[in-house]
Amino acid sequence: MEMTGAQLLVRLLEAQGVDTIAGIPGGAALPLYDALASAGTIRHVLARHEQGAGFIAQGIARASGKAAVCMSSSGPGATNLVTAIADAKLDSIPLVCITGQVPLPMIGTDAFQEVDTYGLSIPVTKHNYLVRDAEALPQVIDDAFRIAQSGRPGPVWVDIPKDVQLQRIRVGALPAPSSLDTPPEVDGEALLRAAQMINSAERPILYLGGGVIASGASHLAVTLAEQAGLPTTMTLMALGAMPIDHPLSVGMLGMHGARYTNYVLQESDLLICVGARFDDRAIGKASEFCPDAKIIHIDIDASEIHKIRFAHVGIQGDVAAVLERLLPHVQVQLRKKWLSRVSGLRAAHPLQMPALDDPRSHYGLVSAVAACLDDDAIITTDVGQHQMWVAQAYPFRRPRQWLTSGGLGTMGFGLPAAIGAALAEPKRKVVCFSGDGSLQMNIQEMATAADEGVDVKIILMNNQSLGLVHQQQDMFYGKRIFAADYKRQTDFVRIAEGFGLAAVDLDRSAHPRALLAEAISSKGPTLIHCSIDVNQKVFPMVPPGAANIEMIGG
Amino acid sequence: MGESTSADLQAQKKAVLELAVRNHPGVMTHVCGLFARRAFNVEGILCMPVGDGGESRIWLLVHDDERLSQMTLQAEKLEDVLSVRRHGADHAVFERLEAFFQ
Numbered sequence: 001m002e003m004t005g006a007q008l009l010v011r012l013l014e015a016q017g018v019d020t021i022a023g024i025p026g027g028a029a030l031p032l033y034d035a036l037a038s039a040g041t042i043r044h045v046l047a048r049h050e051q052g053a054g055f056i057a058q059g060i061a062r063a064s065g066k067a068a069v070c071m072s073s074s075g076p077g078a079t080n081l082v083t084a085i086a087d088a089k090l091d092s093i094p095l096v097c098i099t100g101q102v103p104l105p106m107i108g109t110d111a112f113q114e115v116d117t118y119g120l121s122i123p124v125t126k127h128n129y130l131v132r133d134a135e136a137l138p139q140v141i142d143d144a145f146r147i148a149q150s151g152r153p154g155p156v157w158v159d160i161p162k163d164v165q166l167q168r169i170r171v172g173a174l175p176a177p178s179s180l181d182t183p184p185e186v187d188g189e190a191l192l193r194a195a196q197m198i199n200s201a202e203r204p205i206l207y208l209g210g211g212v213i214a215s216g217a218s219h220l221a222v223t224l225a226e227q228a229g230l231p232t233t234m235t236l237m238a239l240g241a242m243p244i245d246h247p248l249s250v251g252m253l254g255m256h257g258a259r260y261t262n263y264v265l266q267e268s269d270l271l272i273c274v275g276a277r278f279d280d281r282a283i284g285k286a287s288e289f290c291p292d293a294k295i296i297h298i299d300i301d302a303s304e305i306h307k308i309r310f311a312h313v314g315i316q317g318d319v320a321a322v323l324e325r326l327l328p329h330v331q332v333q334l335r336k337k338w339l340s341r342v343s344g345l346r347a348a349h350p351l352q353m354p355a356l357d358d359p360r361s362h363y364g365l366v367s368a369v370a371a372c373l374d375d376d377a378i379i380t381t382d383v384g385q386h387q388m389w390v391a392q393a394y395p396f397r398r399p400r401q402w403l404t405s406g407g408l409g410t411m412g413f414g415l416p417a418a419i420g421a422a423l424a425e426p427k428r429k430v431v432c433f434s435g436d437g438s439l440q441m442n443i444q445e446m447a448t449a450a451d452e453g454v455d456v457k458i459i460l461m462n463n464q465s466l467g468l469v470h471q472q473q474d475m476f477y478g479k480r481i482f483a484a485d486y487k488r489q490t491d492f493v494r495i496a497e498g499f500g501l502a503a504v505d506l507d508r509s510a511h512p513r514a515l516l517a518e519a520i521s522s523k524g525p526t527l528i529h530c531s532i533d534v535n536q537k538v539f540p541m542v543p544p545g546a547a548n549i550e551m552i553g554g
Numbered sequence: 555m556g557e558s559t560s561a562d563l564q565a566q567k568k569a570v571l572e573l574a575v576r577n578h579p580g581v582m583t584h585v586c587g588l589f590a591r592r593a594f595n596v597e598g599i600l601c602m603p604v605g606d607g608g609e610s611r612i613w614l615l616v617h618d619d620e621r622l623s624q625m626t627l628q629a630e631k632l633e634d635v636l637s638v639r640r641h642g643a644d645h646a647v648f649e650r651l652e653a654f655f656q
């Protein structure tokens with residue numbers, strides 16, 4: 001059959017099972033859009049900014065665990081995507097990003113809307129392509145999806161010049177998509193040494209990272225913890241891997257972890273790190289983290305093992321496969337002594353959540369929202385104080401319940417990611433906690449939410465400030481608050497209504513809890529506004545560069 | 555790629571890396587960019603296609619410091635890098651080139 005490169009691309013995406021693409025068209029992508037239109041098989045979600053499209057795709061990928069697709073034109077369309085793609089790289093999220101490019105003969109001539117997309121995308125992707133011939137598309141698209149989803153997932157960028165999109169080629173039957181790369185063989189000897197270390201440890205800790213979620217290994221991690229009696233801490237990316245109210249959970253570690261969590265880690269003699277990467281926000285000063293612990297490090301990415309801390313046993317492999325093979329060698333232990341020490345530390349230094357009963361306070365609002373939802377709901381956040389309050393106070397109980405920008409910490413993530421999650425999981429309620437700073441980074445996507453009618457609730461914790469910046473200036477820069485507070489009050493309720501959302505204001509309600517419950521249970525996109533005291537802090541806090549046990553507050 | 559600025563740097567232990575890569579435009583940028591991005595000095599670089607031109611070989615002269623094994627692992631992760639071998643600084647490839655740099 002004869003077809004254009006663009007038509008072939010659509011066929012290839014269909015074959016990959018892609019049912020939704022988020023994007024924005026433009027000159028160099030018009031043949032692609034025309035092919036999407038005439039095929040009519042893939043839902044296109046028209047974002048209002050390409051960064052929004054990138055984060056919508058991320059929301060789809062994070063909620064579903066499968067690669068999602070975003071699309072844009074050349075030049076500014078491509079540069080606008082960069083932040084969302086970089087964010088996916090740092091959090092190991094599988095994406096396939098497709099951009100139009102100026103025709104091949106014009107590349108290198110500073111043509112209209114030409115940028116070096118290939119060069120720009122190298123440092124922010126797992127891999128990238130500039131397609132020079134439509135004949136290469138079947139291989140490139142197959143590789144792109146395979147690479148994005150194999151091993152440690154990540155974004156793959158495919159740049160397609162307009163003449164390649166229009167190139168007519170003969171296409172036979174399309175081959176079925178390749179299966180994912182086989183993960184590396186697990187080193188059985190290292191596995192036995194790891195089991196022996198776990199069996200003989202006195203104060204072991206299980207330290208779970210985002211790799212546990214990516215690998216679908218949460219249930220295995222919980223089984224390991226239960227079998228060996230392991231107190232279990234989670235990184236920001238792993239929240240939900242073990243239910244937060246599981247007796248063995250010691251919550252999130254690191255910069256804004258509870259005091260007891262960081263103290264427990266300090267006393268451990270064995271750290272079993274599974275799918276985590278010793279990120280500085282999680283471990284504080286690396287040399288002083290778990291000073292007395294031997295380390296077992298399990299990760300699919302060999303370059304993570306020994307990268308920050310030497311591992312006494314390093315096991316490269318898919319986390320689920322490794323845990324499955326490890327479990328039979330791990331003895332059942334009650335570990336009464338260590339677990340009672342952990343309970344003692346928890347009782348002495350619990351997470352402090354002041355004003356938890358007031359639904360118009362920072363922790364209280366998070367808790368009041370949680371009370372309106374069950375574990376099926378998906379929670380996204382933006383970046384700032386509100387993100388940390390949600391991480392600390394929301395009862396996460398299942399993997400992929402929690403979507404947040406961890407590695408890049410990108411303000412503007414929350415709303416578009418929530419839209420993507422709602423598109424991928426239309427039966428679930430999706431709630432986005434945001435701050436007034438972050439919301440304004442991708443506020444235009446309210447229009448997309450209204451277009452698509454997604455059931456997304458934005459909880460706007462409005463402190464009229466870049467709260468986390470305000471907090472750092474207050475604490476570490478002599479209270480010199482500069483360029484953090486907003487001078488004018490913005491009327492977010494009217495803005496949301498202008499975009500076609502329903503909107504409620506808890507500030508003006510005599511019964512905020514009831515209003516909140518009603519707004520959350522309604523269908524469709526809604527803004528729920530609540531003012532938050534700008535002087536509230538995220539506590540405890542490990543000062544940047546300090547050891548985790550040097551916490552302030554809380 | 556980064557220049558060595560001090561005499562100490564010159565005196566540091568060196569190593570030679572031999573990379574087998576898929577030969578296509580862009581692979582040099584991937585490899586050089588990786589080292590530059592991680593602020594790892596590359597002293598010398600040599601790249602030629604091998605065989606029928608489907609593959610190339612890249613030789614890198616680098617400092618043998620404690621980060622080299624991490625760099626090697628990162629290079630191995632690049633999709634177009636097929637293998638990475640590490641040799642001592644006395645490998646002939648750069649020594650024979652010295653005549654061209656007199």
Ligand SMILES: Cc1ncc(C[n+]2csc(CCOP(=O)(O)OP(=O)(O)O)c2C)c(N)n1
Pocket residue numbers: 382383384385386387409410411412434435436437438439441461463465466467468469
């Ligand atoms: C795109 C981007 N720019 C700047 C920052 C730095 N930054 C981190 S938190 C923050 C303030 C966030 O303010 P807001 O969204 O209102 O949340 P709050 O801290 O007030 O809850 C800033 C500016 C960032 N993380 N991302």
